Amino acid sequence: MTALWPWLSLAGLGAFHGVNPAMGWLFAVALGLHRQNRKVVWLSIVPIALGHALSVAAVLAAAVAFGTVLDPSAFRLAAAVFILGVAVYTAFYGHRHRFRIGMRTGLAGLGLWSFLTATSHGAGLMLLPAVLSLCLAEHAGDLAMAxxxxxxLAAIAVHSGAMLIVTAALSLAVFTWFDLALLRSAWINFDRLWTLALGATGIALLVQ
Incomplete structure (x- = not known):
C-alpha cells in the first residue's frame, strides 16, 4: 500500500491539473464554441495534453539531472526551497504571466501554449515528491539517470493519462450541456488552489 500512494498521488495531481481551467479545458471549449464544431474540442485536447506532458517531462528531467550530482537530502532541501519560492512568487505575481493566443491558432500553437502555461505555473514541480519517492524506493537511494x-516515464504516463481523461470529460460536458455561461455562477478560484498546492508540495519535500 505504501508503494501505491505515490502512483495515486500522480493520478490525483493529473486529475487536479485537468480540472484547472487554466491548464486547457476552458480554451478547448472556447475554440469549439467559436468554430461551432464539437470536433474542434476533441482535436484541441490532444495538443493540450501533449504540451502539458512535455512540460512535466522537462521539469522531471532537470530534477533527476540535478539529483545525480547532489546528496538526496541536500537535493530535497534545495527543491523544497525553490518550490516554496515559486509558490510565493505565484501568489503575488502569477497573474501577470498569462500566455495568450488567438482563436485562430493551430494545433501546434495550442501545444506550445499548453507547454508554456504548464511550465510557468510549475505543474511539473508538484510531481517531485511522488517521483523522488518512487525513484529512491526503487533504486535504494540512487538517483542515477539511467x-x-x-x-x-511511467510517472509522466500516469499523470498525463489522468489529466487527459479529466480534461476531455470536462471539455465535452461543458461544450455539450452547459457552455461557458456555467462559469459565471459556478467559478472556483483555481489560482489560489494552485498556489496552495505548490506550497504543500514544497512542505511535503521538506518532511519527506
Missing amino acids: NSLPVS
Missing part, C-alpha cells in the same frame, strides 16, 4: 528514467 535508473530513474523508466520510473519518471
